Amino acid sequence: MTMRNKANVVIIGGGISGMAIAYNLAKKGMKDIVVVEKEYYTAGATGRCGAGIRQQWATKMNCLLAKKSVAFFEKAQEELAYDGDIEFKQEGYLIVATTKEEDEQFDKNVKLQNELGIPTQKLDKEAARKIVPYLNMDIVTSATFCPTDGHLNPFTTTDAFYKAAEKLGVTFYKFTTVTDIVVEHDEVKAVVTDKGTIETPVVVNAAGGYAKDIGKMAGVDIPVYSQNREILVTEPIERMQGPMVISFSKNIYCQQTPHGAFIMGRGDNRPPGYAMDSTWEFLDEMAKTVTELLPPIGELRVIRQWGGLYNMSPDHQPIISDAKETKGFYMACGFSGHGFMLAPMTGLLLSEMILGEEPSMPLEDLKLDRFEGKDITNMEKSVV
Amino acid sequence: MKNKEAVIIGAGPAGLKAAKQLLEAGAHVTIIDRNKKLGGQLVKQTHKFFGSEKQYASFRGIDILEILVQGLKPFEDRLEILNETSVVGLYKDKVVACVKHDNFFKIKAKSIIMATGASEKHLPFENNDLPGIYAAGAVQTLMNEYGVKPGDKVLMVGSGNIGLIVSYQLLQAGVDVVALVEAAPQISGYLVHASKIKRLGVDILMQTSIKRAIGKDQVEQVEIWELDEVWQGIPGTERVLGVDTVCISVGLAPLTELLMQIGADVEYIRELGGNVPRIDFRYETSIKGVYACGDVVGIEEASSAMVEGAMAGIHAAHDLGYTVEDESRKLKVLQEELKFLRSGPHAAKVRAGYTKLEVKT
Ligand SMILES: Cc1cc2nc3c(=O)[nH]c(=O)nc-3n(C[C@H](O)[C@H](O)[C@H](O)COP(=O)(O)OP(=O)(O)OC[C@H]3O[C@@H](n4cnc5c(N)ncnc54)[C@H](O)[C@@H]3O)c2cc1C
Ligand SMILES: Cc1cc2nc3c(=O)[nH]c(=O)nc-3n(C[C@H](O)[C@H](O)[C@H](O)COP(=O)(O)OP(=O)(O)OC[C@H]3O[C@@H](n4cnc5c(N)ncnc54)[C@H](O)[C@@H]3O)c2cc1C
Numbered sequence: 157m158t159m160r161n162k163a164n165v166v167i168i169g170g171g172i173s174g175m176a177i178a179y180n181l182a183k184k185g186m187k188d189i190v191v192v193e194k195e196y197y198t199a200g201a202t203g204r205c206g207a208g209i210r211q212q213w214a215t216k217m218n219c220l221l222a223k224k225s226v227a228f229f230e231k232a233q234e235e236l237a238y239d240g241d242i243e244f245k246q247e248g249y250l251i252v253a254t255t256k257e258e259d260e261q262f263d264k265n266v267k268l269q270n271e272l273g274i275p276t277q278k279l280d281k282e283a284a285r286k287i288v289p290y291l292n293m294d295i296v297t298s299a300t301f302c303p304t305d306g307h308l309n310p311f312t313t314t315d316a317f318y319k320a321a322e323k324l325g326v327t328f329y330k331f332t333t334v335t336d337i338v339v340e341h342d343e344v345k346a347v348v349t350d351k352g353t354i355e356t357p358v359v360v361n362a363a364g365g366y367a368k369d370i371g372k373m374a375g376v377d378i379p380v381y382s383q384n385r386e387i388l389v390t391e392p393i394e395r396m397q398g399p400m401v402i403s404f405s406k407n408i409y410c411q412q413t414p415h416g417a418f419i420m421g422r423g424d425n426r427p428p429g430y431a432m433d434s435t436w437e438f439l440d441e442m443a444k445t446v447t448e449l450l451p452p453i454g455e456l457r458v459i460r461q462w463g464g465l466y467n468m469s470p471d472h473q474p475i476i477s478d479a480k481e482t483k484g485f486y487m488a489c490g491f492s493g494h495g496f497m498l499a500p501m502t503g504l505l506l507s508e509m510i511l512g513e514e515p516s517m518p519l520e521d522l523k524l525d526r527f528e529g530k531d532i533t534n535m536e537k538s539v540v
Numbered sequence: 541m542k543n544k545e546a547v548i549i550g551a552g553p554a555g556l557k558a559a560k561q562l563l564e565a566g567a568h569v570t571i572i573d574r575n576k577k578l579g580g581q582l583v584k585q586t587h588k589f590f591g592s593e594k595q596y597a598s599f600r601g602i603d604i605l606e607i608l609v610q611g612l613k614p615f616e617d618r619l620e621i622l623n624e625t626s627v628v629g630l631y632k633d634k635v636v637a638c639v640k641h642d643n644f645f646k647i648k649a650k651s652i653i654m655a656t657g658a659s660e661k662h663l664p665f666e667n668n669d670l671p672g673i674y675a676a677g678a679v680q681t682l683m684n685e686y687g688v689k690p691g692d693k694v695l696m697v698g699s700g701n702i703g704l705i706v707s708y709q710l711l712q713a714g715v716d717v718v719a720l721v722e723a724a725p726q727i728s729g730y731l732v733h734a735s736k737i738k739r740l741g742v743d744i745l746m747q748t749s750i751k752r753a754i755g756k757d758q759v760e761q762v763e764i765w766e767l768d769e770v771w772q773g774i775p776g777t778e779r780v781l782g783v784d785t786v787c788i789s790v791g792l793a794p795l796t797e798l799l800m801q802i803g804a805d806v807e808y809i810r811e812l813g814g815n816v817p818r819i820d821f822r823y824e825t826s827i828k829g830v831y832a833c834g835d836v837v838g839i840e841e842a843s844s845a846m847v848e849g850a851m852a853g854i855h856a857a858h859d860l861g862y863t864v865e866d867e868s869r870k871l872k873v874l875q876e877e878l879k880f881l882r883s884g885p886h887a888a889k890v891r892a893g894y895t896k897l898e899v900k901t
Contacts, residue, residue: 434801436631436646461629 159352160327164188165510166347166354168334168370169362170195171202172310172496173488175317176503177360179236182324184507189326190356192349194333198314200364202496204432204464206387206409206419207310208400209497210249211274212302214265214538217473217521218494219272221501224517226304228500229313237323238316242308243414247398249305250287251538252296252449254405259298265538266300276302288401290452295406307400307411310496317499334363337373337485344374344484358510360486365430365465367489376479379527380469380490381428385421386438388461390453392416401450402540408445409540410453418453420446423466423493423540432463466493470527472536474498476505477524486510487524493539544570544620546856547636547649549627549798552580553842554834554849555655556608561853563615565862570647571619572638574626577685579605580657581677582842584684587705601842608846627656630798634829651829651856654799655849658792658813658835663697666752672759676706676789683713691785695762696720696742697750703789704733710787711740718783721748721764723771730886750786751778759784794836802827811893812838818897823852824859831856838893840881847878 164186167174170193178191193199209229211222228235229244253259262278269276277300284299285291322328329351336348337359346355361370361378371378393416400411410420422442439461447454469475469490479485486509488495488502495502505522508515520526521534546562548555551573562569577583585601599607612619622640629637636647660675662668674682674690676698682688694715696707699722707717717737725747727734738744747767754761766777793814800806805818805826817825817832824831833852834845851874854864864870882891 433632433803434629436629436635436637439629439637 159329159332159349159354160190161352161354162188163190163327163354163356165190165358165360166356167191167360167362168347169193169200169364170197170328170330171200171362171364172314172317172499173364173491173502174360174362175314175321176499177362177488177506178326179317179321179324180503180507181510182321182326184511186511187325189321190354191321191326191328192332192334192347193328193330196330197318198311201464201466202310202314202364204387204462205310205496206411206421207308207313207496208249208305208409208411209244209307210302210305210400212249212251212265212269212276212300212305212538213536214261214268215473215534215536216268216272218536219269219274220517221474221498222494223272223274225498225500229308232313232316232500236316236320238312238319240312240315242313242316244306244308245414246304246306248287248301248303248400250284250299250301250399250401252284252291252299252401252403254295254297254403256297258405261537262298262300269302274302275304276300287399288397288450290450291401292449292451295448301399305400307413308496309414317503334370334373337370339374339482342482344482358484358486360488360506360510362488364489364495365467367467367487371487374479374482374485376482376485376487378475378487378489378524380467380475382430382465382467383428384426384431384433384463385423385466385493386434386442386461386463387419387421388439388442389459390418390456391459393456403449404538404540406445406449407540408442408449410446410450417459418456421540430465432465434461434463467495468492471532471534472539473534474502474522475524476502476509476519476522478509479524492536541635541646541648543648544568545650545860546570546653547572547647547651548653548655549636550580550655550657550834550836551575551578551621551623552655552657552834552845553582553604553608554657554845554852555580555653556612557846557849558653558655558831558833558853558856559619560608560611561850561864562857563612563618565854565857565864566618567857567860567862568618569615569620570622570649572622572625572627572636574624576624578609578621578623584677584680585842586684587709604842627798630802632803651831651860653852653856654817654825654830654832654836655834656795656798656836658794658839660788661791661793663750663788663790665750667755668753670753670755670759671757672755672784673753673786673788676702676787679785679787680706680709683709689713689715690787691783692716693718693783694785694787695750695764695781695783696787696789698722698789698791699724699727699729699734699744700789700791701729701733703787704729704737706787706789707737707742708733708740711737711742717742718781719743719745719764721745721750723747723749723767749773753786754780759786762786792835792839794839796836799825799830799832799836802830804830807897809838809893809896811889811896816897822855823848824855829859838890838897840890844878844881847874847881850874
C-alpha cells in the first residue's frame with residue numbers, strides 16, 4: 157500500500173483521543189483526514205487504562221468536560237452506529253474518605269459538582285455500606301457517590317470511534333511512526349513518517365505519553381511529562397460490585413468489569429520516563445491496599461499486571477490547544493490519568509478549534525498558554 | 541524476600557543439566573518446577589530415545605531422568621529444590637515471584653536460567669472444548685505417569701513425532717486409534733514411527749483435518765474433512781467417525797511469557813515454534829544474568845535441550861565468578877555435539893530458525 161502524500165490534517169496517535177478527533181472532524185465535513193499510529197490502535201494508554209468514567213472532580217473544568225462526555229457516552233452506541241458493545245455501565249463511583257481532611261474536601265467537591273448539575277451525594281458510613289456491603293468500615297469515614305458515573309470497555313469504545321470515522325472516509329495508517337514535522341516560516345508543512353512524507357497544513361498531536369517529543373518536532377515546548385502507572389486484573393467471578401470504588405488517601409481504584417474480572421490500580425509516584433514495567437512492589441502494595449479496603453477481593457487470584465503512561469500536565473488538567481509559535485499545530489495531551497473519559501469533549505473542542513468554529517465551552521483553562529509565567533492555583537487534586 | 545545465587549526455572553532435561561554444571565563449579569542452586577516430580581517432559585517418556593549416543597539415545601526418557609537426578613546427588617548441600625512451585629512473575633531486578641500450595645513468596649536471584657520448555661498448541665474447531673479432547677502430551681501424562689486410560693476410541697490429529705509416539709503408546713495400552721489425520725501432504729515425524737503404527741492398523745489420512753467434534757456432555761463423534769493445498773476444508777468430503785477421545789498433537793509453543801514480562805527481547809520465529817528470546821552464543825538473553833535453554837529457546841529435542849542446558853550452566857557459573865574446570869574444552873565438545881544433533885534433514889527447520897534468529901553457534 158503506498159501512502160498518500162497530501163492531507164488536510166494529520167492526526168498523530170491512534171488512541172481514544174486521536175480517534176475521537178478524527179471522527180468529529182469528519183462528521184463536520186472535513187475531507188482528507190489521516191491518522192498515523194506507530195503501533196496498533198489502543199497500543200498506548202488507551203488499551204492499558206481502567207476506562208473509568210467519573211464526573212466527581214475538584215476543578216470546574218474537569219467536572220464540565222466529564223459531564224458533557226458522559227452525556228455523549230450515554231448515546232454513543234447509537235450516534236456512532238456501532239454494531240459491537242461499548243459496555244457503558246453506569247453504576248456509579250463510590251469515592252471513600254478515610255481522613256478528616258478528605259471528608260472536608262469532599263464537602264467542597266460535592267458543592268461544586270451539584271452547582272454544575274452533577275448529581276453527587278455525600279454519604280455517611282452506613283449509606284456507603286449499603287452500596288458496597290464489604291467495605292472496611294473501620295477505615296471509611298464517609299463517601300461521595302455519583303450514580304451516573306461508571307466504566308466502559310476501552311477497546312470497543314475506541315473501535316466504535318474508529319469504525320465511525322472510517323465510514324466517513326478517514327484514512328488510517330498503523331505501524332507507521334512519525335519521525336519529524338516540517339515547519340517553514342512558523343507554519344506546519346508536512347509530517348514525515350518512516351513510510352513516507354505527507355504534506356499537510358494541520359497536525360494534531362494526540363500522541364499520549366509521547367506528546368512532548370511530537371511537540372519538539374514542531375518546535376513547541378509542551379510542559380508535560382510521562383509516568384508509569386500500574387494496574388492489574390483478577391480472575392472473573394460472579395458480579396458482586398456495581399460501582400467503581402476509589403480512595404485518594406488509600407491510593408486505590410477498583411472496579412468489576414461486566415464479564416466479572418476485577419480491575420484495580422494505584423498511583424505510586426514514579427520517576428518521569430517512558431518505562432512501562434510491571435513491578436513486584438506494585439503487586440505487593442496493591443494486594444495490601446485492596447485487602448484492607450475491600451477484604452473479600454483480596455481472596456481473588458491475579459491474572460495479569462501491566463503498566464501504562466500517564467501524561468502529566470502542571471495542573472493535572474488536559475491541554476487542548478493550538479500553538480502560538482507554530483501555525484497549524486494542535487494538541488490534545490497532558491490528560492494526567494483521565495483522558496479516556498474526556499475523549500468525546502476532546503474530539504469536539506479540538507475539531508471546533510481547527511475549523512474556526514465557536515467553541516462549545518470556554519477554552520482559557522485548556523489552552524497551552526495558561527501556564528505562561530503564572531503560578532498554578534487551580535490544581536486538580538482528585539487524581540489517583 | 542530470600543536471596544539466592546543461581547535460580548533455575550524448569551526442571552526438565554535443560555534445567556537439570558544446567559544445575560549440574562553450576563553445582564560442579566561451586567554455585568548454590570535453586571531449582572523451581574511446578575510439578576511434583578523433576579524431569580519435565582521426560583517424566584512421561586517411556587519410549588526409547590532417538591538421538592545421539594552421548595545424549596542417551598536408545599535409553600528411555602524416564603531412565604535418562606534417573607541419571608540426571610542422580611548426578612545432582614553429590615551436591616545436595618548446595619542444592620535447593622522447590623517442586624510443586626509455580627513461577628508466576630519475573631521482574632527486572634531478578635525477583636522471582638512463586639506460588640507453592642497457595643502461598644505466595646519471592647526470591648531474589650543473582651542469575652536466572654529459564655528452562656521452562658513449551659506448551660502444547662490447540663486447534664480452533666467447533667466444540668473444541670468438549671470433555672474428551674486432549675493435548676497429546678496430556679494423554680501421555682495420564683497413561684504413563686498415572687496409569688489412566690484416556691478413552692477407548694481415539695482420533696489423533698497431527699503426525700509429528702509426538703502424535704506418532706503417543707498413538708503407539710495408546711495402541712500398547714489397548715486403545716483403538718481409529719485414525720490419524722494430518723493437514724500436510726507428508727508425515728512430519730520420523731517414518732519409522734509412522735510405519736510402526738501403520739503396521740498395527742492405524743488409518744493414516746493425509747491432507748485431512750478435524751472439522752468439528754460432536755457430542756452433548758463429551759465427545760461422541762468427530763467430523764473430519766479433506767484439505768486443499770492451502771489447508772482449507774473441501775466441502776463434500778466430510779466423514780463422521782465414532783470416537784470418544786480426540787488427541788491434538790499439532791506442535792509446541794515455547795513458554796516465553798516470563799521472559800517477556802522481565803523485558804527480554806523476544807522474536808516470533810515460526811521455525812522455532814513461536815515467540816523465542818533473543819540469545820547470544822552464551823545462551824544469555826538481552827538481560828544480563830538471565831539465560832535461556834531447551835525448548836523455550838526453540839522447539840527441539842531432549843538431546844539438544846541437555847546440551848544447551850549444560851552450556852547455559854557453564855556460562856552462568858563463569859559469570860557468577862566461579863572457575864569451571866576445563867571450560868573452553870567442555871564448551872567446544874558441547875558445541876560439536878549440538879552441531880551433530882542439528883545436522884540431519886529433520887533438523888533443517890531448526891537450523892533455518894536459528895539462522896533467522898542470528899544465533900552464532
Ligand atoms: C493504568 C492506567 C489507568 C488509567 N485509568 C483511566 C481511567 O480509569 N479513566 C480515564 O479516563 N483515563 C484513565 N487513564 C488515562 C487514559 O488511559 C489516557 O488519558 C487516555 O487513554 C489517553 O488517550 P490518548 O489517545 O490521548 O493517548 P494514547 O492512548 O496513549 O495514544 C497515543 C498513541 O500515539 C501513538 N504514538 C506516539 N508517538 C507516535 C509517533 N511518533 N508516531 C505515531 N504514533 C505515535 C502511541 O503509540 C499511542 O497509541 C489511565 C491510564 C493508565 C496508564
Ligand atoms: C511425546 C514426546 C516424545 C519425545 N521424544 C523425544 C525423543 O525421543 N528424543 C528427544 O531427544 N526428545 C524427545 N522429545 C522432546 C523432549 O521431551 C523436549 O524437547 C525436552 O523435554 C525439552 O526439555 P526442556 O528442559 O527444555 O523442557 P521440559 O522438559 O518441557 O521441562 C520444562 C519444565 O519447566 C516447568 N515449568 C514451566 N513453566 C514453569 C513455571 N512458570 N513455573 C514452574 N515450572 C515451570 C515445567 O513444568 C517442566 O517441568 C519428546 C517430547 C514429547 C512430548
